[in-house]
Amino acid sequence: MISNDLLKGTLRTIVLKLLADNGRMYGYEITKKVEELSTGKIRLTFGALYPVLHKLEADGHITTETEYIGRRVRKYYSLTEVGRSGAQQKLDEFFDFVNTLTYVLKPSPA
Amino acid sequence: MIGATIDDNLERIRSDLAGRGLTCQRLLDDVLDHVCCMVEEKMHAGEDFESSYGAVLDSIGENRLPELQHQTLLNLDKKFQRMKNFTYIFGLSSALVTLLGAFFKRMHWPGAGILLTVGIVLIVLVFLPLYFVTNYREQAEKKNPVYPVVGYLTLALLLAGALFKIMHWPGAGSMVLLGTGFLIVGFVPLYVVNAFRRAGKQKVALPYVVMLLVGIAIITLFANVNMSKTSLELYREEAVQNEASVQQVRERTAALLELAGDSVTADRQGSIARIHEQARSLQVRIEAMQDEMISLVGEPGAFIGDVQAIDNRRAGDQVISKDGAGREFDLEANIFREMLEEMIDDPVVRGQIGDHLEFTGKIWKIEYGAGHVLNEPLVKNYYKLSDAAKGIALAEYVAIRNLLGN
Numbered sequence: 001m002i003s004n005d006l007l008k009g010t011l012r013t014i015v016l017k018l019l020a021d022n023g024r025m026y027g028y029e030i031t032k033k034v035e036e037l038s039t040g041k042i043r044l045t046f047g048a049l050y051p052v053l054h055k056l057e058a059d060g061h062i063t064t065e066t067e068y069i070g071r072r073v074r075k076y077y078s079l080t081e082v083g084r085s086g087a088q089q090k091l092d093e094f095f096d097f098v099n100t101l102t103y104v105l106k107p108s109p110a
Numbered sequence: 111m112i113g114a115t116i117d118d119n120l121e122r123i124r125s126d127l128a129g130r131g132l133t134c135q136r137l138l139d140d141v142l143d144h145v146c147c148m149v150e151e152k153m154h155a156g157e158d159f160e161s162s163y164g165a166v167l168d169s170i171g172e173n174r175l176p177e178l179q180h181q182t183l184l185n186l187d188k189k190f191q192r193m194k195n196f197t198y199i200f201g202l203s204s205a206l207v208t209l210l211g212a213f214f215k216r217m218h219w220p221g222a223g224i225l226l227t228v229g230i231v232l233i234v235l236v237f238l239p240l241y242f243v244t245n246y247r248e249q250a251e252k253k254n255p256v257y258p259v260v261g262y263l264t265l266a267l268l269l270a271g272a273l274f275k276i277m278h279w280p281g282a283g284s285m286v287l288l289g290t291g292f293l294i295v296g297f298v299p300l301y302v303v304n305a306f307r308r309a310g311k312q313k314v315a316l317p318y319v320v321m322l323l324v325g326i327a328i329i330t331l332f333a334n335v336n337m338s339k340t341s342l343e344l345y346r347e348e349a350v351q352n353e354a355s356v357q358q359v360r361e362r363t364a365a366l367l368e369l370a371g372d373s374v375t376a377d378r379q380g381s382i383a384r385i386h387e388q389a390r391s392l393q394v395r396i397e398a399m400q401d402e403m404i405s406l407v408g409e410p411g412a413f414i415g416d417v418q419a420i421d422n423r424r425a426g427d428q429v430i431s432k433d434g435a436g437r438e439f440d441l442e443a444n445i446f447r448e449m450l451e452e453m454i455d456d457p458v459v460r461g462q463i464g465d466h467l468e469f470t471g472k473i474w475k476i477e478y479g480a481g482h483v484l485n486e487p488l489v490k491n492y493y494k495l496s497d498a499a500k501g502i503a504l505a506e507y508v509a510i511r512n513l514l515g516n
């Protein structure tokens with residue numbers, strides 16, 4: 001399991017990247033996809049996911065469309081144009097960060 | 111078939127979620143679908159609706175939904191986010207100003223007092239209230255305003271007390287005392303209780319730990335007092351130490367003058383002689399006031415040790431205030447300081463002199479002025495005067511050393 005602390009700053013990036021790859025997704029689908037991609041190491045709870053989704057929506061990065069599944073409403077999230085460039089930028093930032101961190105933390109040759 | 115079972119119970123699930131604190135419609139749709147998906151997954155594995163739904167509800171728990179809603183709404187609240195950012199930036203910059211002030215003070219550079227005052231006033235009046243308010247608003251449930259209020263009072267009093275102490279403003283002692291009281295009676299017990307309650311559930315809030323350490327550090331700073339002795343004894347000991355220091359410093363000054371000989375210009379020699387003379391005259395005034403106070407309560411020629419036990423609060427009032435000796439001394443000490451400031455160009459040395467002679471002017475009026483000496487025990491006034499004598503000797507030494515070019 002990956003701790004929530006490590007995950008906190010990257011949740012936005014994860015959500016944006018997933019939506020960039022998969023087009024539109026609903027909340028439960030996102031948590032399942034993250035679990036699948038991380039081979040079960042990352043379990044997003046809805047308590048962590050929905051605040052981020054709503055924030056991204058309010059900032060204009062993603063947009064929603066609703067569909068009826070039986071009698072209940074399902075909200076699909078997808079990237080806007082702003083979100084698409086934001087996703088790329090976030091990803092670049094993230095890989096830059098990981099590279100730097102790897103460089104800093106790599107074991108020194110004994 | 112399975113979908114039908116969930117749809118049959120849709121209203122029940124909706125009202126269950128609402129009953130657990132999820133009242134915001136846009137979130138309710140999300141979570142309703144999410145919960146239904148979780149239930150469906152279990153039902154696909156062969157469980158019936160009731161046991162699946164029961165397990166999902168258990169996994170959600172009681173507090174997660176209000177927390178989720180609170181967090182989402184705060185995330186969307188632009189004003190709150192701006193306030194939070196502002197708080198962090200503000201806290202950082204006022205802490206830096208304070209730190210800079212402490213550094214200036216340490217180096218005896220001018221401006222230390224202003225920096226410290228601005229830094230601490232901003233921390234106490236702007237940063238801390240903002241911090242506690244945002245922190246409080248971020249909590250979803252079990253809000254207890256006692257915690258931030260006690261935390262604020264403790265920190266504000268300790269910080270303000272430290273500032274007042276450094277600036278020699280009146281009231282420092284009672285502020286630190288009150289702050290310490292809040293820390294011991296309020297903050298620490300509350301903190302321990304809270305830490306136990308949250309144990310395992312959430313990590314302990316780091317800012318509170320930092321604040322606790324700051325509080326303890328400030329107290330240690332002011333608590334270097336031997337509690338087993340009465341304060342009267344302490345004042346006498348301090349006074350005796352001060353007198354020994356005066357003696358030492360004078361010897362060093364004399365040695366300086368001897369070493370220098372005729373190596374300086376006649377002009378400088380004149381200045382040095384004036385400083386020396388003035389310092390001596392001030393010290394004579396101090397000794398006269400001290401002797402006068404003692405002779406009011408003891409035998410003529412008695413030593414401060416002989417009368418230390420006598421808590422005569424009228425002696426200081428009589429000698430320093432009523433007889434006007436304090437006022438005359440203050441006038442002359444001010445002239446001495448102005449003279450040194452005129453003679454010395456180096457700002458660092460001027461800063462040192464200012465520190466040594468800070469009892470002149472405002473400080474004298476506050477700590478020694480009429481109404482204050484009235485309520486102080488004899489030995490405390492004696493000690494204060496010895497402290498002034500030490501400051502004069504040190505200022506003299508520093509000034510002469512500078513003029514001799516050392």
